[in-house]
Amino acid sequence: MPETGDAWLGRVVAGRYQVTGTIGQGGMGTVYEAEQLGLERYVALKVLHPHVAKTPGAVARFQREAQLMARLKHPGAVHLFDHGADGDILYLAMERVFGLPLDEVLETYGQLEVKAAVELTARVLDVLEAAHDLGMVHRDLKPSNVMLVGELSAPTVKVLDFGLAALVHEEPQARLTGSGQMLGTPAYMSPEHCRGEPPDGRADLYSVGCLLHELLVGQPPFGDSPAVEVMSGHLYRPPPPVRQLRPERGIPEALEKLVLACLSKEKALRPASARELASRLRESLAPPPLRGEGKKQERTQPPPVPPPAPSPELLARPVGVIEPEDSTHSHGITTALAVAGYRVVPCREDASLEGLHALVVVPRSDQAQEEALALASTLTTRPHAPPVLLCGSGEDFSLMSRAVAGGVYDYVPLPLDPTDLARKVGRALRSRR
Incomplete structure (x- = not known):
């Protein structure tokens, strides 16, 4: 007891x-x-x-x-x-459900066989299908909310904690968590959930993709990084293909494609329903058809290709930086961008934004991060506003989530990683046509 x-x-x-x-x-x-x-x-x-x-x-x-x-x-x-x-x-x-939460199963017994992982996920989808048919979205699907009951060789699945559930067809004013309010678990949140947008069933399918990714390779798509980096991954970074991460597992190519489809940034590119996804998951384990020359050989997955270096044309685009004059609190943003080859333009809060292709806002001090958030959100609404990036504490999940909900293009965690800053500014510049 x-x-x-x-x-x-x-x-x-x-x-x-x-x-x-x-x-x-x-x-x-x-x-x-x-x-x-x-x-x-x-x-x-x-x-x-x-x-x-x-x-x-x-x-x-x-x-x-x-x-x-x-x-x-x-x-x-x-x-x-x-x-x-x-x-x-x-x-x-x-x-009262007597069983083992899936996170405890994984911690105690290690990874499931691929076939067992797929079947367990399909059973979770069966429950979500019933919820979605009622217009309900779970919004907090994760291993600790999946209970395995009975023998582990053939368990019954129980999906727990619909405490964050929402109705798809509620009027906006009836949504009890409110627009832009973050409730959920970052490692399993869909991009639209991170942005505080109204959910539908495809947000749950993204979470299912995160769950299945963890069952197949041992961790969710963006690992155990700080919450702000995990959310940034959901919003902007492509998920790592599971066959590259665990080639020894023999994961079928069709299954990998389904995981990547679930993790699409655009919900329209995900499977249409829990019912469809469950069916396709089970089909993904079927052996490939025989060909005249014998069974088709699985193609070797090419190694990941590093992102290309910024082009001279991209580096020529002006990047504005609003940072404190005190070098103690500047965090070296201007220096890091200059070293990376970007054309940096120091800016003031009241300066015109015309001609800038990206703008980085740095807090005046460690205690002024809320002030920096308010400034960044205001700048996004100014005439000629480029993509705005906000620097802030890498431990402040609330600040990052509110920044994204407030229209900020990206969040740069501090202490600064110069490579991360250069990558995110480059992405902002490419988005500014």
């Missing part, structure tokens, strides 16, 4: 749920194990954190979770038994 280290052990909620242990904690609440008195069954009792209940929209999201769970009836979804309030305590009483 799970242990609990707080005062909830033995507490009776709503007169019928006696807490016996703690299952886990999340951003919105704690999930306890509880016995439903009179029925002698165990339930998972999710209780909203008191401090969270005071934040705008949190209570509404919690109540919405109950409504969504009640509508979703699928063997792979957790069933809701009850919900309500006990004084100022909001709770959900759900099916």
Whole structure:
């Protein structure tokens, strides 16, 4: 039985749920194990954190979770038994699922066989198909939200935690997380989710692509880098092909193409539905057809090609830099760009932006990053504004997400990596036709 280290052990909620242990904690609440008195069954009792209940929209999201769970009836979804309030305590009483979260399975037993990884992913898609048919989007699909129940050789899959779920056809004013507000797990977030755009089912399919990538190669597409770099990868960088990363796994070419399709930056290029993706995943494991000369040999994947060096024409385009005169806080942005060969133009906040092809904004100090964000967002709306890049702390996920939602072209983490800065400025210059 799970242990609990707080005062909830033995507490009776709503007169019928006696807490016996703690299952886990999340951003919105704690999930306890509880016995439903009179029925002698165990339930998972999710209780909203008191401090969270005071934040705008949190209570509404919690109540919405109950409504969504009640509508979703699928063997792979957790069933809701009850919900309500006990004084100022909001709770959900759900099916108690006994099993292993997928992240713990991977940590304990290592990687799954390719066939098992595909079948598990297809079963997750079966649950998402039922949710999408109701107009629901999960928005936080990741290994810890996939539970394997029963024998690991042939487990039943349960998809947990629809707490961030949204309805595709809600009116904008009814979207409880709000435009531009980041909720989710960066390693598995779609580009449109990173930008704070309204979701649809194809955002979940991107997350499925991240999940399958991890099952096949051992990590999500953009690894365990800082959150700001992971989000930048989702927004701008091509995902690494799984066959290049793990050639010894014998991953079929058709499966690699499906993973890359799921991870397309443009959602229109992803599979059309969870149903279609599940079908194509299972088909990807079928052996290739026989040809007259025998079975077609798998083509050797060429090695990755490094990005081309900036052309002289690109290097001639002016790059504006707004940075503090104090060299302590300039972070060497101008120097790094000059060394890379770019034509740097020092700028002031009130100067005209006409003629610039990119603009880099550097905070006046480590304490002035919010001020720099406000300036960068304002500059994006100015006449003749080029792509604007904002420099900021590599540990500040909130700053990066708000910058992207506010129209900033890219985010440059500090301390500075000169190669990363040159690459991102080059990409901004190429986007300025």
